[in-house]
Amino acid sequence: MTRAAAAVRPLVLMYHGVGTRTARRDPFCLFVPPDTLHRQLRGLLDRGWTPLTLGRYLRGDFPARSVLVTFDDGYRALLDEGVPVLRGLGFPATAFVLGGMFGATSTWMADMPDEPLLDADGVRALADAGLDVECHGWDHTDLVNADAATLTRQLGRAAAVLADITGRRARAFAYPYGAHDADARRAVAEAGFSLAFSVHDGAGRYAVPRVDINATETDATFRLKTWRGYPTARRMSGAVPSLRPALHALIGHAHRP
Known part of the structure; x- marks a missing residue:
């Protein structure tokens, strides 16, 4: 990425699953219904945002109002319900998958351990559908x-297994839970990744922050989260613990069954 491009860093959104889940089945609000995803991405296009592939992001070849959409974990529902939305809009995206859990379930979450993950054929299908398929660990x-x-x-090891499936080396890494430290960032660089994504805590090229989008978003909160000043406002609100819940109560939450 060029120095000029870094000065106008694109908005990076972090989704997880796509699909309609009850609050009981999805207590962490990870799954966005497909019609909501369509409305959110359609709205970005209508407001003049340029969607990016990972390659274009890495080249620094983008206008100031650009967005990279990412999906973490590699849920099977991303292929079944998310890809049709992306294809219908012509919207590129990047998926971060777990190299050691193809065909498994989300066992790292005790409160929702049974959500199916893509198997190797599903990961290939994501790549064949035009998504950039990258590494989220083992x-x-x-x-x-x-x-x-x-x-x-x-x-x-995770990158090697993923390369065997997709036919190319992963260029980007997304930290599980968005968590990283200096040793992890150094290891990511030494492993040959071009960059890595965190969530809220950034630290240069190997911890690029993203804005999380979840099942509770209304149109208003989504617009708020795509505001350029949102990351700064979120950090500042951390100094006043009651402020963020109060703002969400004022703006509202999406209804969940």
Whole structure:
């Protein structure tokens, strides 16, 4: 990415699953209904945002009002319900999948351990559908304070398995839970990734922050989260713990069955 491009860093959105889930089945609000995803992405296009592939993001070849859409974890529902939305809009996206959990379920979350993940054929299908398929680690292990063997498995081994499936080396990494420390960032760079994404806590090229989009978003909160000043406002609100819940109560939440 060029220095000029870095000065106008694109908006990076972080989704997880696509589909309609009850609050009981999805207590972490990870799944956005397909019609909501369509409305959100259609709205970005209508407001003049340029959607980016990962390659274009890395080249720094984008106008100031640009957005990279990412999906974490590699849920099977992304292929079944998300890809049709993306294809219908011609909207590129990047998916971060777990190299050691193809065909498994979301067992790292005790409150929702049974959500199906893509198998190897599903990961290939994502790539064939035009998504950039990148690395999210081996099994969703937190990399903060990880030892060398863990980092090797979560980065090098996961990337190698993913390359066998997609036919190309992963260029980007997304930290499980968005969590990272200096050793994890160094290991990501040494493993050959071009950049890595966190969530709210940024630290240069190997911890690029993203804005999380979840099942509770209304049209108003989505517009708020795509405002350029939102990350700064969110950090500032951390100093006043009651402020963020109060704002959400004022703006509202999407109804969930």
